[in-house]
Amino acid sequence: MLRRLTPPFGSYTALSAQLTGSLRHTHSRISEFAEEIAFLGGEQTEKTLLEREYASVLQHENHVLSRRWWFGCVEEGVIKWLWGAYGLLLCSIPVFLKIPGAQIDLGGRTEGFVTNRRLLLSSSDAFGRVMYSYKDLSELAGYTARVSMLLDTMKDIRKGKFDKALVSSATIGENAHILRGHGKVIESEDIQFENVPIVTPNGDVLVKSLSFQVQPGVCPFSAQVVLKINPNSQQHLLIVGPNGCGKSSLFRILGGLWPVYGGVVRKPPASQFILIPQRPYLSLGTLRDQVIYPHSKGEMEARGVTDRDLLAILAIVDMDHVVEREGGWDAVREWRDALSGGDKQKIAWARLFYHNPRYAILDEATSLVPTDMEGLMMEHATRLGITLLTVSHRPSLWKYHALILHYDGQGGYVFTKLDAEKRLALQEEKQSLENKLLEVPKMKARLMELKAIAA
Ligand SMILES: Nc1ncnc2c1ncn2[C@@H]1O[C@H](COP(=O)(O)OP(=O)(O)OP(=O)(O)O)[C@@H](O)[C@H]1O
Numbered sequence: 375m376l377r378r379l380t381p382p383f384g385s386y387t388a389l390s391a392q393l394t395g396s397l398r399h400t401h402s403r404i405s406e407f408a409e410e411i412a413f414l415g416g417e418q419t420e421k422t423l424l425e426r427e428y429a430s431v432l433q434h435e436n437h438v439l440s441r442r443w444w445f446g447c448v449e450e451g452v453i454k455w456l457w458g459a460y461g462l463l464l465c466s467i468p469v470f471l472k473i474p475g476a477q478i479d480l481g482g483r484t485e486g487f488v489t490n491r492r493l494l495l496s497s498s499d500a501f502g503r504v505m506y507s508y509k510d511l512s513e514l515a516g517y518t519a520r521v522s523m524l525l526d527t528m529k530d531i532r533k534g535k536f537d538k539a540l541v542s543s544a545t546i547g548e549n550a551h552i553l554r555g556h557g558k559v560i561e562s563e564d565i566q567f568e569n570v571p572i573v574t575p576n577g578d579v580l581v582k583s584l585s586f587q588v589q590p591g592v593c594p595f596s597a598q599v600v601l602k603i604n605p606n607s608q609q610h611l612l613i614v615g616p617n618g619c620g621k622s623s624l625f626r627i628l629g630g631l632w633p634v635y636g637g638v639v640r641k642p643p644a645s646q647f648i649l650i651p652q653r654p655y656l657s658l659g660t661l662r663d664q665v666i667y668p669h670s671k672g673e674m675e676a677r678g679v680t681d682r683d684l685l686a687i688l689a690i691v692d693m694d695h696v697v698e699r700e701g702g703w704d705a706v707r708e709w710r711d712a713l714s715g716g717d718k719q720k721i722a723w724a725r726l727f728y729h730n731p732r733y734a735i736l737d738e739a740t741s742l743v744p745t746d747m748e749g750l751m752m753e754h755a756t757r758l759g760i761t762l763l764t765v766s767h768r769p770s771l772w773k774y775h776a777l778i779l780h781y782d783g784q785g786g787y788v789f790t791k792l793d794a795e796k797r798l799a800l801q802e803e804k805q806s807l808e809n810k811l812l813e814v815p816k817m818k819a820r821l822m823e824l825k826a827i828a829a
Pocket residue numbers: 574575576580615616617618619620621622623624
């Protein structure tokens with residue numbers, strides 16, 4: 375009977391594992407791409423996705439628990455109460471029926487035995503429960519302490535309090551002074567940094583005081599025309615410097631991800647920026663969702679954009695064929711596996727053209743696309759009037775920029791106009807001198823050989 379009444383707990387467990395696995399997967403994607411999501415303003419979209427996954431887990435677990443409860447009742451009834459009642463019936467036989475030859479005090483002794491046994495069992499059960507609940511309570515206290523710490527941190531962030539645990543360079547006098555400071559963030563059309571230190575979350579000061587300014591572009595002409603007429607009319611900024619000097623950190627401050635420890639930052643709201651990182655973020659969802667992220671289909675339609683318009687945008691980056699290849703706009707895949715590195719970058723550029731923001735932050739955003747495609751994308755962005763802030767090691771990108779912010783990697787920097795042709799000529803000369811210098815040891819060795827032969 376019990377076997378017949380037992381719900382399929384095996385398949386429940388399998389489904390439970392599948393649903394929690396999917397929830398964890400969504401969660402880990404968010405942790406992995408937290409920065410990109412924050413930059414794109416995708417919090418709401420990700421929250422909806424996460425809540426959907428969480429709701430399915432919750433619904434399933436509630437269903438399993440309710441089945442478990444009913445099953446528990448039946449199980450308890452069959453195993454405990456049925457046999458208990460049977461035992462009672464057996465015990466009652468000598469009380470209600472006279473057994474021939476039985477001694478009179480046997481009933482009294484049996485009664486005492488049964489009562490004491492029950493009392494002992496009940497008290498040991500009760501003590502056991504107290505012990506278990508202590509263990510459960512201390513486990514719960516561990517979880518609540520973590521949640522409370524998270525809530526406290528969120529409160530501190532809202533208040534603008536960024537206290538750091540003591541770390542390496544934070545102990546140095548001047549750095550400690552910077553870390554105690556608070557900068558100002560003012561909303562503005564331009565991007566302007568006035569004596570702003572760049573500080574990592576570890577408290578390391580990458581640049582003590584950074585100042586530069588970029589104005590938004592207004593460009594109704596084609597990129598070449600603008601560049602010919604006045605290279606500075608479109609103030610694209612190129613940011614260069616050695617690895618780890620703080621190029622991307624500048625964007626984190628711009629996106630409001632890192633606090634401002636000093637000076638004044640003037641910048642438009644985060645909605646005016648789009649970030650294209652080297653590894654663009656592709657969300658869970660349809661192919662359409664990848665291009666319009668973080669918008670939903672409804673928001674896209676409310677903007678008056680159709681799938682045909684999206685196809686035209688994909689054609690700019692030479693990706694229109696992907697719609698047919700993947701089975702239409704509503705195809706759902708794990709897009710980070712379905713698309714190649716270069717394709718992902720092109721989709722991120724298509725996203726930029728769809729949103730058409732005032733500024734775009736390109737962090738090695740063309741590293742995996744061919745140079746001719748890179749040129750097409752830069753020119754189209756310029757035509758749309760998007761001002762670009764580019765981090766790139768590719769000299770082929772220099773010609774699209776009017777300004778340069780050059781970090782020296784020692785905490786210093788130079789912010790100046792960029793003369794791409796002159797810079798390219800200097801670069802070539804430097805390269806040829808370096809090549810010649812590489813030859814020197816070989817030439818010296820050969821000279822020694824020749825001298826030895828002549829002697
Ligand atoms: N979330 C973080 N927490 C602590 N330190 C960080 C964090 N992100 C970056 N850093 C540190 O900040 C420094 C600058 O990082 P950033 O990403 O700005 O370098 P970058 O100049 O863009 O380098 P690359 O050219 O290699 O991309 C690095 O030393 C890095 O370790």
